[in-house]
Amino acid sequence: MNYWLLKSDVADYPITQLKKDKKTLWTGVRNYQARNYMTRDMKVGDLALFYHSGEYPGVVGVAKITKKAEPDPTQFLKSDSRFDPKATKEKPIWFSVEVGFVKELKNLVSLDVMRKTKGLETMLVLKRGNRLSITPVTEKEFSLVMGI
């Protein structure tokens, strides 16, 4: 089983929305590395730290992968901001996994606190200039964050 960190802009899709939806298709990823994590490495049952970017950046909850990657429908929609003219139904470029709500943390584990926590120095999301919206997390890092 693998662990992940899923970044979501709090203004676009906060954890409270996932809580309401119970599950959602993780659409809109337009980065090849992040896509490859979804198509190659994510398995049903994997757990993910749900991270808010934007105001009060940090981990706010836990989600799980509930369905393996399928073509991201937004790439085909002309009206969608994530429309990709190069993608076709026969040859989709972008994929989405389904993500289920697990829990919302009582307290935000802020980016600031994560930076100061011994053992989390290796977390990719803390690396300078990191913009990947999906990053792998070790079991150790996952449980350390959960223990804060």
Added chain:
DNA sequence: GCCAACGTTGGC
């Protein structure tokens, strides 16, 4: 609002 980081695009 600023700006560093960095992925992508396109001219050559």
Added chain:
DNA sequence: GCCAACGTTGGC
């Protein structure tokens, strides 16, 4: 294939 220009992300 190189690399400058450009657009986006995201912390501050």
